[in-house]
Amino acid sequence: MANREQIIKAVRDKIGVVPDFPKPGILFRDILPLFKDPVLLNDVILLLVKHIKERHEKVDVVVGLESKGFLFGPMIAQHLNAAFVPIRKKGKLPGECVKVEYTLGYGNDVFEAQKNAVRPEEKVIIVDDVIATGGSMDAACQLVAGMGGDILECLVVADRTGAAKLKKPVFALVPFEGE
Secondary structure, rough: OOOOOHHHHHHHHHHHHHHOOOOOOEOOOOOOOOHHHHHHHHHHHHHHHHHHHHOOOOOOOOEOOOOHHHHHHHHHHHHHHEEEEEEEEEOOOOOOOOEEEEHHHHHHHHEEEOOOOOOOOEEEEEEEEEEOOOOOOOOOOHHHOOOEEEEEEEEEEEOOOOOHHHOEEEEEEEEEEOO
């Protein structure tokens, strides 16, 4: 594994910038080019796992947000010997679900989780690719807290300053400050 600074620089270089997506005025950070480099992707996962293990004695559940949290979450959960729980957009999960409505930088949406996916007092890490406004991560925190989960930390690859709005600790591997 390369050193931390090399990994962060490589990730920053890989993340694409797409102006006016999904609507005019939005500067979208595209994390998908990272998945074309399996060595760098592995280094990122190992660095995120190392961060978690250094700060938290035990993690029971890794929650991944639709959709790119699904890409990172299961790999992180596997390294932590923890369960993986998806949080999805409304209508995508079978069975009884709990839900929360939230605001994005470009509209409103609803997140859902299966009703008992997180049990009371389970230690939870919430994972996504990027925090832009903080709206989806805040909604995920509300869902997990509503199920009784103990949120240890929110974890992202990149932060566009939305983390400052959250009440839970946030770790971003690559901050994009001043955007």
